[in-house]
Amino acid sequence: MAASLGFPRFGDKQNSPQFEDYLGQLLEERDRIGLTEAIRQIDALMITVEPSHSVAYVAELCVMTPYHYLVTLESESHFTHILRIDMSAPDLLVREVKDPNVRGIFRSLNEVYPIGAVKPNSRYMGEVLRVTDPHAVVDMQKARDIRFFNQDQIRKLELPGNMAVVKPSPYTHNIVAYWERPESDVRVYALGWSSIRDDMQAAYEGAKATQKKLGIDELLLPIDHLATRIYSQNREAAILEYLTLSSYYYWGSYDIADQNSSTNVTKSVHFANELESPAKVFTAANHPYFMNHLLTESPTEAFVRNFGPRLHHIAVAVKDGETEAQANIDYVVASLRDCGQKFLLDVIGSKEAGLKQIFSSASEYSSLIVEYVQRFGGFQGFFTKDNVAELTHAAGVEESLRALQKEAQA
Structure with a gap:
Protein backbone atom coordinates (compact mmCIF):
# COMPACT_ATOMS: atom_id res chain seq x y z
CA MET A 1 0.00 0.00 0.00
CA ALA A 2 1.24 3.52 -0.84
CA ALA A 3 2.53 5.59 2.09
CA SER A 4 1.84 9.24 1.27
CA LEU A 5 3.24 10.50 4.56
CA GLY A 6 6.57 8.71 4.23
CA PHE A 7 8.37 11.41 2.22
CA PRO A 8 10.80 13.98 3.68
CA ARG A 9 9.52 17.51 4.22
CA PHE A 10 11.31 20.56 2.83
CA GLY A 11 10.95 24.30 3.26
CA ASP A 12 10.63 26.93 5.95
CA LYS A 13 7.06 28.16 5.53
CA GLN A 14 4.99 27.69 8.68
CA ASN A 15 1.60 26.06 8.13
CA SER A 16 -1.31 26.28 10.51
CA PRO A 17 -1.83 23.47 13.05
CA GLN A 18 -5.16 22.78 11.34
CA PHE A 19 -3.41 22.27 7.98
CA GLU A 20 -0.93 19.81 9.47
CA ASP A 21 -3.72 17.90 11.21
CA TYR A 22 -5.91 17.68 8.11
CA LEU A 23 -2.93 16.80 5.92
CA GLY A 24 -2.23 13.72 8.02
CA GLN A 25 -5.87 12.70 8.17
CA LEU A 26 -6.50 13.17 4.44
CA LEU A 27 -3.42 11.28 3.28
CA GLU A 28 -3.86 8.43 5.75
CA GLU A 29 -7.47 8.00 4.65
CA ARG A 30 -6.53 8.26 0.96
CA ASP A 31 -3.97 5.49 1.38
CA ARG A 32 -6.28 3.33 3.49
CA ILE A 33 -9.27 3.31 1.12
CA GLY A 34 -7.10 2.66 -1.95
CA LEU A 35 -7.39 6.03 -3.70
CA THR A 36 -3.65 6.67 -3.67
CA LYS A 212 16.28 22.00 -35.41
CA LYS A 213 17.98 24.94 -37.13
CA LEU A 214 18.53 26.55 -33.73
CA GLY A 215 20.05 23.31 -32.43
CA ILE A 216 17.74 23.10 -29.42
CA ASP A 217 15.62 20.12 -30.48
CA GLU A 218 17.72 17.62 -28.52
CA LEU A 219 18.07 19.84 -25.44
CA LEU A 220 14.42 20.26 -24.40
CA LEU A 221 12.86 17.69 -22.06
CA PRO A 222 9.25 17.20 -20.90
CA ILE A 223 7.40 19.34 -18.35
CA ASP A 224 9.03 19.61 -14.93
CA HIS A 225 6.24 21.37 -13.04
CA LEU A 226 3.02 23.36 -13.31
CA ALA A 227 2.65 26.51 -11.19
CA THR A 228 -0.74 27.90 -10.17
CA ARG A 229 -1.28 31.28 -8.49
CA ILE A 230 -4.02 31.57 -5.90
CA TYR A 231 -5.34 34.03 -3.33
CA SER A 232 -3.45 34.23 -0.05
CA GLN A 233 -6.36 32.97 2.04
CA ASN A 234 -6.72 29.87 -0.15
CA ARG A 235 -3.14 28.55 0.05
CA GLU A 236 -3.69 25.72 2.50
CA ALA A 237 -7.12 24.77 1.14
CA ALA A 238 -5.82 24.58 -2.45
CA ILE A 239 -2.95 22.28 -1.45
CA LEU A 240 -5.20 19.99 0.57
CA GLU A 241 -7.81 19.92 -2.19
CA TYR A 242 -5.26 18.83 -4.81
CA LEU A 243 -3.95 16.13 -2.50
CA THR A 244 -7.55 14.97 -2.10
CA LEU A 245 -8.07 14.81 -5.87
CA SER A 246 -4.72 13.26 -6.81
CA SER A 247 -2.11 10.79 -5.56
CA TYR A 248 0.39 13.56 -4.85
CA TYR A 249 2.12 14.26 -1.54
CA TYR A 250 3.14 17.49 0.18
CA TRP A 251 6.82 18.16 -0.55
CA GLY A 252 6.97 21.45 1.34
CA SER A 253 6.75 25.24 1.18
CA TYR A 254 9.21 28.10 1.13
CA ASP A 255 8.56 31.61 2.39
CA ILE A 256 9.73 34.31 -0.05
CA ALA A 257 9.38 37.18 2.42
CA ASP A 258 10.77 40.00 0.26
CA GLN A 259 8.12 39.23 -2.37
CA ASN A 260 5.36 38.75 0.24
CA SER A 261 4.82 35.28 -1.19
CA SER A 262 5.27 31.56 -0.66
CA THR A 263 5.94 28.68 -3.06
CA ASN A 264 4.29 25.37 -2.18
CA VAL A 265 5.15 22.08 -3.88
CA THR A 266 3.33 18.77 -4.29
CA LYS A 267 4.75 15.73 -6.10
CA SER A 268 3.60 12.33 -7.30
CA VAL A 269 3.72 9.43 -4.84
CA HIS A 270 4.21 7.00 -7.73
CA PHE A 271 6.68 8.83 -10.01
CA ALA A 272 9.88 10.23 -8.54
CA ASN A 273 10.78 11.69 -11.94
CA GLU A 274 8.74 14.86 -12.53
CA LEU A 275 9.14 14.40 -16.29
CA GLU A 276 6.70 11.46 -16.07
CA SER A 277 4.17 13.28 -13.88
CA PRO A 278 4.92 16.99 -13.34
CA ALA A 279 5.09 18.51 -9.88
CA LYS A 280 2.18 20.81 -8.98
CA VAL A 281 3.21 24.12 -7.44
CA PHE A 282 0.93 26.62 -5.71
CA THR A 283 2.11 30.19 -5.22
CA ALA A 284 0.24 32.53 -2.88
CA ALA A 285 0.81 35.86 -1.19
CA ASN A 286 1.55 35.82 2.53
CA HIS A 287 -0.98 38.58 3.12
CA PRO A 288 -4.09 39.78 1.24
CA TYR A 289 -4.07 42.80 -1.07
CA PHE A 290 -5.62 45.20 1.46
CA MET A 291 -2.47 44.85 3.58
CA ASN A 292 -0.29 46.15 0.73
CA HIS A 293 -0.21 49.70 2.06
CA LEU A 294 1.16 48.38 5.35
CA LEU A 295 3.49 45.69 3.98
CA THR A 296 5.33 44.77 0.77
CA GLU A 297 3.00 44.53 -2.22
CA SER A 298 2.71 40.97 -3.52
CA PRO A 299 3.05 40.40 -7.29
CA THR A 300 1.31 37.06 -6.74
CA GLU A 301 -1.81 38.63 -5.23
CA ALA A 302 -1.81 41.32 -7.93
CA PHE A 303 -1.72 38.63 -10.63
CA VAL A 304 -4.68 36.77 -9.13
CA ARG A 305 -6.72 39.97 -8.77
CA ASN A 306 -6.10 40.81 -12.44
CA PHE A 307 -6.30 37.38 -14.07
CA GLY A 308 -8.09 35.25 -11.49
CA PRO A 309 -6.73 32.11 -9.82
CA ARG A 310 -5.12 30.15 -12.64
CA LEU A 311 -2.03 28.44 -13.95
CA HIS A 312 0.80 30.95 -14.23
CA HIS A 313 3.54 28.97 -15.96
CA ILE A 314 4.56 25.64 -17.41
CA ALA A 315 8.17 24.69 -16.60
CA VAL A 316 10.08 22.78 -19.28
CA ALA A 317 13.21 20.88 -18.23
CA VAL A 318 16.46 21.39 -20.12
CA LYS A 319 18.94 18.55 -20.54
CA ASP A 320 21.94 18.76 -18.24
CA GLY A 321 25.21 19.55 -19.99
CA GLU A 322 26.77 22.19 -22.21
CA THR A 323 26.52 23.26 -25.84
CA GLU A 324 29.16 25.46 -27.43
CA ALA A 325 30.79 26.07 -24.03
CA GLN A 326 27.53 27.29 -22.50
CA ALA A 327 25.14 25.60 -20.09
CA ASN A 328 22.37 24.13 -22.23
CA ILE A 329 19.77 26.49 -20.75
CA ASP A 330 21.88 29.52 -21.73
CA TYR A 331 22.25 28.14 -25.25
CA VAL A 332 18.49 27.49 -25.55
CA VAL A 333 17.56 30.97 -24.32
CA ALA A 334 20.13 32.75 -26.50
CA SER A 335 18.92 30.81 -29.56
CA LEU A 336 15.27 31.62 -28.91
CA ARG A 337 16.08 35.28 -28.24
CA ASP A 338 17.79 35.45 -31.63
CA CYS A 339 14.46 34.25 -33.09
CA GLY A 340 12.56 37.06 -31.37
CA GLN A 341 11.28 35.24 -28.28
CA LYS A 342 11.17 37.59 -25.29
CA PHE A 343 12.14 36.71 -21.73
CA LEU A 344 11.40 38.54 -18.49
CA LEU A 345 14.98 38.48 -17.20
CA ASP A 346 18.35 36.88 -17.80
CA VAL A 347 18.99 33.27 -16.81
CA ILE A 348 19.40 33.15 -13.03
CA GLY A 349 21.08 30.64 -10.73
CA SER A 350 24.36 28.83 -11.29
CA LYS A 351 25.96 25.47 -11.82
CA GLU A 352 27.48 25.76 -8.35
CA ALA A 353 24.03 26.23 -6.81
CA GLY A 354 22.80 23.24 -8.84
CA LEU A 355 20.04 25.01 -10.72
CA LYS A 356 19.41 27.61 -13.45
CA GLN A 357 16.00 29.03 -14.38
CA ILE A 358 14.29 31.68 -16.52
CA PHE A 359 10.77 32.89 -17.41
CA SER A 360 9.65 33.70 -20.95
CA SER A 361 7.23 36.54 -21.54
CA ALA A 362 3.62 35.45 -21.34
CA SER A 363 2.18 33.91 -24.50
CA GLU A 364 0.00 36.22 -26.57
CA TYR A 365 -2.33 33.27 -27.17
CA SER A 366 -2.71 31.53 -23.79
CA SER A 367 -1.29 34.11 -21.32
CA LEU A 368 0.93 31.29 -20.00
CA ILE A 369 4.63 31.74 -19.29
CA VAL A 370 7.13 29.04 -20.21
CA GLU A 371 9.85 28.52 -17.63
CA TYR A 372 13.08 26.73 -18.47
CA VAL A 373 14.90 24.89 -15.70
CA GLN A 374 18.24 23.06 -15.84
CA ARG A 375 19.47 20.95 -12.92
CA PHE A 376 23.19 20.23 -12.74
CA GLY A 377 24.77 16.93 -11.72
CA GLY A 378 21.61 15.28 -10.46
CA PHE A 379 20.61 18.22 -8.22
CA GLN A 380 17.59 17.03 -6.23
CA GLY A 381 16.24 20.32 -4.91
CA PHE A 382 13.21 21.87 -6.51
CA PHE A 383 14.43 25.48 -6.54
CA THR A 384 16.50 28.00 -4.61
CA LYS A 385 14.90 30.82 -2.65
CA ASP A 386 16.98 33.44 -4.45
CA ASN A 387 15.86 32.12 -7.84
CA VAL A 388 12.20 32.14 -6.86
CA ALA A 389 12.40 35.68 -5.50
CA GLU A 390 13.93 36.97 -8.75
CA LEU A 391 11.45 35.09 -10.95
CA THR A 392 8.48 36.30 -8.89
CA HIS A 393 9.69 39.90 -9.07
CA ALA A 394 10.28 39.77 -12.83
CA ALA A 395 6.85 38.29 -13.50
CA GLY A 396 5.28 40.93 -11.25
CA VAL A 397 6.91 43.76 -13.22
CA GLU A 398 5.53 42.46 -16.52
CA GLU A 399 2.08 41.81 -15.09
CA SER A 400 1.95 45.34 -13.62
CA LEU A 401 2.76 46.77 -17.05
CA ARG A 402 -0.02 44.70 -18.62
CA ALA A 403 -2.45 45.96 -15.98
CA LEU A 404 -1.46 49.57 -16.68
CA GLN A 405 -1.91 49.03 -20.42
CA LYS A 406 -5.38 47.63 -19.77
CA GLU A 407 -6.30 50.67 -17.68
CA ALA A 408 -5.00 53.02 -20.40
CA GLN A 409 -7.19 51.28 -22.97
CA ALA A 410 -10.30 51.39 -20.76
Whole structure:
Protein backbone atom coordinates (compact mmCIF):
# COMPACT_ATOMS: atom_id res chain seq x y z
CA MET A 1 0.00 0.00 0.00
CA ALA A 2 1.24 3.52 -0.84
CA ALA A 3 2.53 5.59 2.09
CA SER A 4 1.84 9.24 1.27
CA LEU A 5 3.24 10.50 4.56
CA GLY A 6 6.57 8.71 4.23
CA PHE A 7 8.37 11.41 2.22
CA PRO A 8 10.80 13.98 3.68
CA ARG A 9 9.52 17.51 4.22
CA PHE A 10 11.31 20.56 2.83
CA GLY A 11 10.95 24.30 3.26
CA ASP A 12 10.63 26.93 5.95
CA LYS A 13 7.06 28.16 5.53
CA GLN A 14 4.99 27.69 8.68
CA ASN A 15 1.60 26.06 8.13
CA SER A 16 -1.31 26.28 10.51
CA PRO A 17 -1.83 23.47 13.05
CA GLN A 18 -5.16 22.78 11.34
CA PHE A 19 -3.41 22.27 7.98
CA GLU A 20 -0.93 19.81 9.47
CA ASP A 21 -3.72 17.90 11.21
CA TYR A 22 -5.91 17.68 8.11
CA LEU A 23 -2.93 16.80 5.92
CA GLY A 24 -2.23 13.72 8.02
CA GLN A 25 -5.87 12.70 8.17
CA LEU A 26 -6.50 13.17 4.44
CA LEU A 27 -3.42 11.28 3.28
CA GLU A 28 -3.86 8.43 5.75
CA GLU A 29 -7.47 8.00 4.65
CA ARG A 30 -6.53 8.26 0.96
CA ASP A 31 -3.97 5.49 1.38
CA ARG A 32 -6.28 3.33 3.49
CA ILE A 33 -9.27 3.31 1.12
CA GLY A 34 -7.10 2.66 -1.95
CA LEU A 35 -7.39 6.03 -3.70
CA THR A 36 -3.65 6.67 -3.67
CA GLU A 37 -2.98 3.38 -5.40
CA ALA A 38 -5.83 3.81 -7.91
CA ILE A 39 -4.87 7.34 -9.07
CA ARG A 40 -1.67 7.34 -11.09
CA GLN A 41 0.07 10.00 -13.24
CA ILE A 42 -1.01 13.14 -15.06
CA ASP A 43 -1.85 11.89 -18.54
CA ALA A 44 -2.84 15.17 -20.20
CA LEU A 45 -3.08 18.94 -19.70
CA MET A 46 -6.00 20.94 -21.13
CA ILE A 47 -5.61 24.52 -22.39
CA THR A 48 -8.16 26.72 -24.20
CA VAL A 49 -7.40 29.59 -26.61
CA GLU A 50 -9.42 32.17 -28.53
CA PRO A 51 -10.87 31.34 -31.97
CA SER A 52 -8.21 31.41 -34.72
CA HIS A 53 -5.34 31.43 -32.17
CA SER A 54 -4.63 27.70 -32.07
CA VAL A 55 -2.40 27.47 -35.15
CA ALA A 56 -0.07 30.18 -33.86
CA TYR A 57 -0.10 28.78 -30.33
CA VAL A 58 0.67 25.23 -31.44
CA ALA A 59 3.53 26.59 -33.56
CA GLU A 60 4.84 28.51 -30.53
CA LEU A 61 4.67 25.43 -28.32
CA CYS A 62 6.38 23.27 -30.94
CA VAL A 63 9.33 25.68 -31.06
CA MET A 64 9.61 26.25 -27.30
CA THR A 65 8.95 22.69 -26.10
CA PRO A 66 9.56 19.11 -27.27
CA TYR A 67 5.86 18.62 -28.18
CA HIS A 68 4.69 17.38 -31.58
CA TYR A 69 1.35 17.96 -33.30
CA LEU A 70 -0.48 14.65 -33.54
CA VAL A 71 -4.10 15.16 -34.64
CA THR A 72 -7.13 17.47 -34.44
CA LEU A 73 -10.47 16.36 -33.02
CA GLU A 74 -13.46 18.38 -34.20
CA SER A 75 -16.76 18.53 -32.31
CA GLU A 76 -19.76 20.79 -32.97
CA SER A 77 -18.35 23.92 -31.33
CA HIS A 78 -14.66 23.13 -30.65
CA PHE A 79 -11.42 22.00 -32.22
CA THR A 80 -9.11 20.07 -29.88
CA HIS A 81 -5.51 19.76 -31.07
CA ILE A 82 -3.52 16.92 -29.52
CA LEU A 83 0.21 17.47 -28.89
CA ARG A 84 2.42 14.63 -27.71
CA ILE A 85 6.06 13.90 -26.83
CA ASP A 86 5.71 10.19 -26.09
CA MET A 87 3.65 7.97 -23.80
CA SER A 88 5.91 8.67 -20.83
CA ALA A 89 5.03 12.39 -20.70
CA PRO A 90 1.59 14.06 -20.52
CA ASP A 91 -0.18 15.14 -23.71
CA LEU A 92 -1.24 18.74 -24.30
CA LEU A 93 -4.85 19.26 -25.42
CA VAL A 94 -5.15 22.71 -27.00
CA ARG A 95 -8.86 23.45 -27.19
CA GLU A 96 -10.23 26.18 -29.48
CA VAL A 97 -13.82 27.38 -29.48
CA LYS A 98 -15.17 28.04 -32.98
CA ASP A 99 -17.56 30.89 -32.12
CA PRO A 100 -16.15 33.71 -29.94
CA ASN A 101 -19.63 34.38 -28.57
CA VAL A 102 -20.14 30.91 -27.12
CA ARG A 103 -20.59 31.22 -23.37
CA GLY A 104 -20.00 28.69 -20.63
CA ILE A 105 -18.58 28.02 -17.20
CA PHE A 106 -14.92 28.20 -18.25
CA ARG A 107 -15.39 31.56 -19.96
CA SER A 108 -17.19 32.92 -16.89
CA LEU A 109 -14.11 32.13 -14.77
CA ASN A 110 -12.20 34.70 -16.86
CA GLU A 111 -14.79 37.40 -17.27
CA VAL A 112 -14.93 38.66 -13.68
CA TYR A 113 -11.23 39.64 -13.74
CA PRO A 114 -10.06 42.80 -15.55
CA ILE A 115 -7.25 41.29 -17.63
CA GLY A 116 -8.65 37.77 -17.75
CA ALA A 117 -11.74 39.20 -19.45
CA VAL A 118 -9.64 40.57 -22.34
CA LYS A 119 -9.25 37.01 -23.65
CA PRO A 120 -12.30 35.33 -22.13
CA ASN A 121 -11.81 32.00 -23.92
CA SER A 122 -8.11 31.60 -23.08
CA ARG A 123 -7.13 29.73 -19.94
CA TYR A 124 -5.52 26.60 -18.58
CA MET A 125 -8.32 24.17 -17.70
CA GLY A 126 -6.64 21.41 -15.70
CA GLU A 127 -5.25 17.89 -15.73
CA VAL A 128 -6.41 14.44 -16.82
CA LEU A 129 -5.30 11.79 -14.30
CA ARG A 130 -4.95 8.13 -15.25
CA VAL A 131 -6.78 5.79 -12.87
CA THR A 132 -6.99 2.02 -12.65
CA ASP A 133 -10.70 1.83 -11.72
CA PRO A 134 -12.64 4.99 -12.65
CA HIS A 135 -15.97 3.87 -11.20
CA ALA A 136 -14.42 3.09 -7.83
CA VAL A 137 -12.46 6.37 -7.84
CA VAL A 138 -15.56 8.42 -8.66
CA ASP A 139 -17.60 6.64 -6.00
CA MET A 140 -14.91 7.20 -3.36
CA GLN A 141 -14.53 10.85 -4.32
CA LYS A 142 -18.28 11.47 -4.29
CA ALA A 143 -18.36 9.98 -0.79
CA ARG A 144 -15.81 12.71 0.12
CA ASP A 145 -18.19 15.36 -1.29
CA ILE A 146 -16.27 15.93 -4.53
CA ARG A 147 -18.67 17.16 -7.23
CA PHE A 148 -18.56 15.99 -10.84
CA PHE A 149 -20.13 17.16 -14.08
CA ASN A 150 -22.81 14.70 -15.17
CA GLN A 151 -22.67 13.10 -18.62
CA ASP A 152 -25.17 15.58 -20.09
CA GLN A 153 -23.04 18.49 -18.89
CA ILE A 154 -19.89 16.86 -20.32
CA ARG A 155 -21.64 16.53 -23.70
CA LYS A 156 -22.76 20.18 -23.63
CA LEU A 157 -19.26 21.34 -22.67
CA GLU A 158 -17.82 19.06 -25.37
CA LEU A 159 -15.28 17.49 -23.05
CA PRO A 160 -14.02 13.96 -23.86
CA GLY A 161 -16.81 11.49 -23.15
CA ASN A 162 -14.46 8.84 -21.74
CA MET A 163 -13.63 10.96 -18.68
CA ALA A 164 -15.18 11.72 -15.30
CA VAL A 165 -14.66 15.47 -14.77
CA VAL A 166 -14.58 17.24 -11.41
CA LYS A 167 -16.23 20.68 -11.34
CA PRO A 168 -13.87 23.69 -11.20
CA SER A 169 -12.07 24.24 -7.92
CA PRO A 170 -13.19 27.29 -5.92
CA TYR A 171 -9.52 27.85 -5.05
CA THR A 172 -7.64 27.36 -8.36
CA HIS A 173 -10.53 27.46 -10.89
CA ASN A 174 -8.98 24.35 -12.47
CA ILE A 175 -10.66 21.03 -13.19
CA VAL A 176 -9.39 17.49 -12.72
CA ALA A 177 -10.56 14.60 -14.91
CA TYR A 178 -10.16 10.86 -14.38
CA TRP A 179 -9.98 8.22 -17.05
CA GLU A 180 -9.02 4.58 -17.34
CA ARG A 181 -6.07 3.72 -19.56
CA PRO A 182 -4.02 0.56 -19.20
CA GLU A 183 -0.34 1.51 -19.02
CA SER A 184 0.40 -0.25 -22.33
CA ASP A 185 -2.45 1.45 -24.26
CA VAL A 186 -2.12 4.57 -26.42
CA ARG A 187 -4.11 7.62 -25.28
CA VAL A 188 -7.30 8.03 -27.34
CA TYR A 189 -9.73 10.89 -26.64
CA ALA A 190 -13.45 10.32 -27.24
CA LEU A 191 -14.14 13.71 -28.79
CA GLY A 192 -15.36 14.35 -32.33
CA TRP A 193 -13.99 13.69 -35.79
CA SER A 194 -10.29 13.06 -36.23
CA SER A 195 -8.13 14.71 -38.90
CA ILE A 196 -4.68 16.13 -39.52
CA ARG A 197 -5.33 19.76 -40.49
CA ASP A 198 -3.16 21.10 -43.30
CA ASP A 199 -2.67 24.50 -41.65
CA MET A 200 -1.75 22.93 -38.32
CA GLN A 201 0.63 20.41 -39.92
CA ALA A 202 2.37 23.16 -41.90
CA ALA A 203 2.76 25.32 -38.78
CA TYR A 204 4.10 22.31 -36.86
CA GLU A 205 6.61 21.37 -39.55
CA GLY A 206 7.82 24.96 -39.75
CA ALA A 207 8.21 25.13 -35.97
CA LYS A 208 10.22 21.93 -35.80
CA ALA A 209 12.42 23.06 -38.68
CA THR A 210 13.15 26.24 -36.72
CA GLN A 211 13.85 24.26 -33.56
CA LYS A 212 16.28 22.00 -35.41
CA LYS A 213 17.98 24.94 -37.13
CA LEU A 214 18.53 26.55 -33.73
CA GLY A 215 20.05 23.31 -32.43
CA ILE A 216 17.74 23.10 -29.42
CA ASP A 217 15.62 20.12 -30.48
CA GLU A 218 17.72 17.62 -28.52
CA LEU A 219 18.07 19.84 -25.44
CA LEU A 220 14.42 20.26 -24.40
CA LEU A 221 12.86 17.69 -22.06
CA PRO A 222 9.25 17.20 -20.90
CA ILE A 223 7.40 19.34 -18.35
CA ASP A 224 9.03 19.61 -14.93
CA HIS A 225 6.24 21.37 -13.04
CA LEU A 226 3.02 23.36 -13.31
CA ALA A 227 2.65 26.51 -11.19
CA THR A 228 -0.74 27.90 -10.17
CA ARG A 229 -1.28 31.28 -8.49
CA ILE A 230 -4.02 31.57 -5.90
CA TYR A 231 -5.34 34.03 -3.33
CA SER A 232 -3.45 34.23 -0.05
CA GLN A 233 -6.36 32.97 2.04
CA ASN A 234 -6.72 29.87 -0.15
CA ARG A 235 -3.14 28.55 0.05
CA GLU A 236 -3.69 25.72 2.50
CA ALA A 237 -7.12 24.77 1.14
CA ALA A 238 -5.82 24.58 -2.45
CA ILE A 239 -2.95 22.28 -1.45
CA LEU A 240 -5.20 19.99 0.57
CA GLU A 241 -7.81 19.92 -2.19
CA TYR A 242 -5.26 18.83 -4.81
CA LEU A 243 -3.95 16.13 -2.50
CA THR A 244 -7.55 14.97 -2.10
CA LEU A 245 -8.07 14.81 -5.87
CA SER A 246 -4.72 13.26 -6.81
CA SER A 247 -2.11 10.79 -5.56
CA TYR A 248 0.39 13.56 -4.85
CA TYR A 249 2.12 14.26 -1.54
CA TYR A 250 3.14 17.49 0.18
CA TRP A 251 6.82 18.16 -0.55
CA GLY A 252 6.97 21.45 1.34
CA SER A 253 6.75 25.24 1.18
CA TYR A 254 9.21 28.10 1.13
CA ASP A 255 8.56 31.61 2.39
CA ILE A 256 9.73 34.31 -0.05
CA ALA A 257 9.38 37.18 2.42
CA ASP A 258 10.77 40.00 0.26
CA GLN A 259 8.12 39.23 -2.37
CA ASN A 260 5.36 38.75 0.24
CA SER A 261 4.82 35.28 -1.19
CA SER A 262 5.27 31.56 -0.66
CA THR A 263 5.94 28.68 -3.06
CA ASN A 264 4.29 25.37 -2.18
CA VAL A 265 5.15 22.08 -3.88
CA THR A 266 3.33 18.77 -4.29
CA LYS A 267 4.75 15.73 -6.10
CA SER A 268 3.60 12.33 -7.30
CA VAL A 269 3.72 9.43 -4.84
CA HIS A 270 4.21 7.00 -7.73
CA PHE A 271 6.68 8.83 -10.01
CA ALA A 272 9.88 10.23 -8.54
CA ASN A 273 10.78 11.69 -11.94
CA GLU A 274 8.74 14.86 -12.53
CA LEU A 275 9.14 14.40 -16.29
CA GLU A 276 6.70 11.46 -16.07
CA SER A 277 4.17 13.28 -13.88
CA PRO A 278 4.92 16.99 -13.34
CA ALA A 279 5.09 18.51 -9.88
CA LYS A 280 2.18 20.81 -8.98
CA VAL A 281 3.21 24.12 -7.44
CA PHE A 282 0.93 26.62 -5.71
CA THR A 283 2.11 30.19 -5.22
CA ALA A 284 0.24 32.53 -2.88
CA ALA A 285 0.81 35.86 -1.19
CA ASN A 286 1.55 35.82 2.53
CA HIS A 287 -0.98 38.58 3.12
CA PRO A 288 -4.09 39.78 1.24
CA TYR A 289 -4.07 42.80 -1.07
CA PHE A 290 -5.62 45.20 1.46
CA MET A 291 -2.47 44.85 3.58
CA ASN A 292 -0.29 46.15 0.73
CA HIS A 293 -0.21 49.70 2.06
CA LEU A 294 1.16 48.38 5.35
CA LEU A 295 3.49 45.69 3.98
CA THR A 296 5.33 44.77 0.77
CA GLU A 297 3.00 44.53 -2.22
CA SER A 298 2.71 40.97 -3.52
CA PRO A 299 3.05 40.40 -7.29
CA THR A 300 1.31 37.06 -6.74
CA GLU A 301 -1.81 38.63 -5.23
CA ALA A 302 -1.81 41.32 -7.93
CA PHE A 303 -1.72 38.63 -10.63
CA VAL A 304 -4.68 36.77 -9.13
CA ARG A 305 -6.72 39.97 -8.77
CA ASN A 306 -6.10 40.81 -12.44
CA PHE A 307 -6.30 37.38 -14.07
CA GLY A 308 -8.09 35.25 -11.49
CA PRO A 309 -6.73 32.11 -9.82
CA ARG A 310 -5.12 30.15 -12.64
CA LEU A 311 -2.03 28.44 -13.95
CA HIS A 312 0.80 30.95 -14.23
CA HIS A 313 3.54 28.97 -15.96
CA ILE A 314 4.56 25.64 -17.41
CA ALA A 315 8.17 24.69 -16.60
CA VAL A 316 10.08 22.78 -19.28
CA ALA A 317 13.21 20.88 -18.23
CA VAL A 318 16.46 21.39 -20.12
CA LYS A 319 18.94 18.55 -20.54
CA ASP A 320 21.94 18.76 -18.24
CA GLY A 321 25.21 19.55 -19.99
CA GLU A 322 26.77 22.19 -22.21
CA THR A 323 26.52 23.26 -25.84
CA GLU A 324 29.16 25.46 -27.43
CA ALA A 325 30.79 26.07 -24.03
CA GLN A 326 27.53 27.29 -22.50
CA ALA A 327 25.14 25.60 -20.09
CA ASN A 328 22.37 24.13 -22.23
CA ILE A 329 19.77 26.49 -20.75
CA ASP A 330 21.88 29.52 -21.73
CA TYR A 331 22.25 28.14 -25.25
CA VAL A 332 18.49 27.49 -25.55
CA VAL A 333 17.56 30.97 -24.32
CA ALA A 334 20.13 32.75 -26.50
CA SER A 335 18.92 30.81 -29.56
CA LEU A 336 15.27 31.62 -28.91
CA ARG A 337 16.08 35.28 -28.24
CA ASP A 338 17.79 35.45 -31.63
CA CYS A 339 14.46 34.25 -33.09
CA GLY A 340 12.56 37.06 -31.37
CA GLN A 341 11.28 35.24 -28.28
CA LYS A 342 11.17 37.59 -25.29
CA PHE A 343 12.14 36.71 -21.73
CA LEU A 344 11.40 38.54 -18.49
CA LEU A 345 14.98 38.48 -17.20
CA ASP A 346 18.35 36.88 -17.80
CA VAL A 347 18.99 33.27 -16.81
CA ILE A 348 19.40 33.15 -13.03
CA GLY A 349 21.08 30.64 -10.73
CA SER A 350 24.36 28.83 -11.29
CA LYS A 351 25.96 25.47 -11.82
CA GLU A 352 27.48 25.76 -8.35
CA ALA A 353 24.03 26.23 -6.81
CA GLY A 354 22.80 23.24 -8.84
CA LEU A 355 20.04 25.01 -10.72
CA LYS A 356 19.41 27.61 -13.45
CA GLN A 357 16.00 29.03 -14.38
CA ILE A 358 14.29 31.68 -16.52
CA PHE A 359 10.77 32.89 -17.41
CA SER A 360 9.65 33.70 -20.95
CA SER A 361 7.23 36.54 -21.54
CA ALA A 362 3.62 35.45 -21.34
CA SER A 363 2.18 33.91 -24.50
CA GLU A 364 0.00 36.22 -26.57
CA TYR A 365 -2.33 33.27 -27.17
CA SER A 366 -2.71 31.53 -23.79
CA SER A 367 -1.29 34.11 -21.32
CA LEU A 368 0.93 31.29 -20.00
CA ILE A 369 4.63 31.74 -19.29
CA VAL A 370 7.13 29.04 -20.21
CA GLU A 371 9.85 28.52 -17.63
CA TYR A 372 13.08 26.73 -18.47
CA VAL A 373 14.90 24.89 -15.70
CA GLN A 374 18.24 23.06 -15.84
CA ARG A 375 19.47 20.95 -12.92
CA PHE A 376 23.19 20.23 -12.74
CA GLY A 377 24.77 16.93 -11.72
CA GLY A 378 21.61 15.28 -10.46
CA PHE A 379 20.61 18.22 -8.22
CA GLN A 380 17.59 17.03 -6.23
CA GLY A 381 16.24 20.32 -4.91
CA PHE A 382 13.21 21.87 -6.51
CA PHE A 383 14.43 25.48 -6.54
CA THR A 384 16.50 28.00 -4.61
CA LYS A 385 14.90 30.82 -2.65
CA ASP A 386 16.98 33.44 -4.45
CA ASN A 387 15.86 32.12 -7.84
CA VAL A 388 12.20 32.14 -6.86
CA ALA A 389 12.40 35.68 -5.50
CA GLU A 390 13.93 36.97 -8.75
CA LEU A 391 11.45 35.09 -10.95
CA THR A 392 8.48 36.30 -8.89
CA HIS A 393 9.69 39.90 -9.07
CA ALA A 394 10.28 39.77 -12.83
CA ALA A 395 6.85 38.29 -13.50
CA GLY A 396 5.28 40.93 -11.25
CA VAL A 397 6.91 43.76 -13.22
CA GLU A 398 5.53 42.46 -16.52
CA GLU A 399 2.08 41.81 -15.09
CA SER A 400 1.95 45.34 -13.62
CA LEU A 401 2.76 46.77 -17.05
CA ARG A 402 -0.02 44.70 -18.62
CA ALA A 403 -2.45 45.96 -15.98
CA LEU A 404 -1.46 49.57 -16.68
CA GLN A 405 -1.91 49.03 -20.42
CA LYS A 406 -5.38 47.63 -19.77
CA GLU A 407 -6.30 50.67 -17.68
CA ALA A 408 -5.00 53.02 -20.40
CA GLN A 409 -7.19 51.28 -22.97
CA ALA A 410 -10.30 51.39 -20.76
